Amino acid sequence: MTTRRTQVAIVGAGPSGLLLGQLLHKAGIDNVILERQSADYVLGRIRAGVLEQTTMDLLDAAGVGARMHAEGLRHDGVELSFDGQRHRIDLHGLTGGKQVMVYGQTEVTRDLMAAREAEGLATVYDAKDVALQGFDGATSAVTYRHGGVTHELQCDYIAGCDGYHGASRASVPDGALKTHERIYPFGWLGVLADTPPVSHELIYSNHERGFALCSMRSATRTRYYLQCPLDDKAERWSDDAFWDELRRRLDPEAAESLVTGPAIEKSIAPLRSFVAEPMRFGRLFLAGDAAHIVPPTGAKGLNLAASDVHYLSRALIEHYAERSDAGIRAYSDSCLRRVWKASRFSWWFTSLMHQFPDTGAIGHQLQRAELDYLVNSRAASTAMAENYVGLPLAT
Structure with missing residues (x-):
């Protein structure tokens, strides 16, 4: 030794x-x-x-x-994004000039x-x-x-x-x-592709078919996610099937402008x-x-x-x-x-953005009410923005 x-x-x-x-x-x-x-x-x-x-x-x-x-x-x-429309949370304006970096x-x-x-x-x-x-x-x-x-x-x-x-x-x-510990009853199917982002900012979508996220790694490389069942397998999803499902979960403008391409990487992550x-x-x-x-x-x-x-x-x-x-x-x-x-x-x-299998119609309506309040209340939007950009470190 x-x-x-x-x-x-x-x-x-x-x-x-x-x-x-x-x-x-x-x-x-x-x-x-x-x-x-x-x-x-x-x-x-x-x-x-x-x-x-x-x-x-x-x-x-x-x-x-x-x-x-x-x-x-x-x-x-x-x-x-919900109910076919997008609503912007102004991180910079609501937090006194703070930003995030992709x-x-x-x-x-x-x-x-x-x-x-x-x-x-x-x-x-x-x-x-x-x-x-x-x-x-x-x-x-x-x-x-x-x-x-x-x-x-x-x-x-x-x-x-x-x-x-x-x-x-x-x-x-x-x-x-x-x-x-809490295990969530779904996973994220993620795809990495060398395509331009559908939007210059991230899109979080609450849709009746399931959550979707449009993200990016650069101006030419994108990362997209779909909520999927825990027992799903990435190999079950062709590239075309993924892009088709993503379009269904986006607002019409984003779905129309989405640029697709071959997946560099495709995997499912539990939450x-x-x-x-x-x-x-x-x-x-x-x-x-x-x-x-x-x-x-x-x-x-x-x-x-x-x-x-x-x-x-x-x-x-x-x-x-x-x-x-x-x-x-x-x-x-x-x-x-x-x-x-x-x-x-x-x-x-x-909890706000995903579809849960056991919440039923009342869960769906409560999510809608929460989203409507969030995007129309400056106080609620500020609380989200403060958390999203990161709470300050204690000194």
Whole structure:
């Protein structure tokens, strides 16, 4: 067995782990990232890409925001479609000038990977049999297998950024973790295509046939979604069948202007709400999908991971620079306040826009009443806009 020491061991090379590593490096804190998959596999993940202002600010602080600002698409509003008409929510006007940025999570990951490689920082891909040890005591370590050799990474702290199925949350002792979960009775069928967007802003559509979302990754690449049954299969859907169904769920103007093309990628994702608490166990911190998952309707997943990293990086910098553990002690509570608010918004927006099999005619009418109130009340529109652009980070 080989042995190495670092200050912070980061498990997981997704956006949260890479962003944390970059922020800690900028502050002079040594860190090593361990990732069970290959770099190509990580970059091949197709994920959302609507960034809140706070996430943009963090990427700038990490020194990786240049390409985002050059190629990302700033959005001042979103459109809600129902009863054959679209209604715009003026995000910029209702929030005092705030915006969101459409920039794919894959591109965020690529920028962070490139920055880490340029700095010569240690990242171990294909790290197998990752095991977390000693985080409830005075020292901690992570062991893993790489290249047929077992390695031990000794560290002061462990950041568990390895997702829902990772080793970090699974390492927490039985009884120490409380989980909350809701599985939604449908999924999203998603298609990625090299076609121009049907609208310059996102369209969220509530339709009797099911929810639809028109999104984009760039001015030439689009991402569209359809609500579908949980037991549906992507291979059952031809490209033509997908485009035909999407048209049915859009308003006439959008349906007429929709540009179609071959699907680059087609997949079905289930929807769930999940929160694990607390998010700290001694020297182990959970961050991102390791601690919480939200349905993608509110575009909060990546942004919540980034806010976790904000609180965690500040806490660790405070520890090493000022010998204060106040931020470490407050980490879980600080994160969870924002996590639960974002989970509430994602649940509300999902419930508003989708067709549920058990709500019947009264559920349909209540949705219509809520949508009518939302688009015609400045107060209601403001509440949605404030949540959509991202609630402020606690100081």
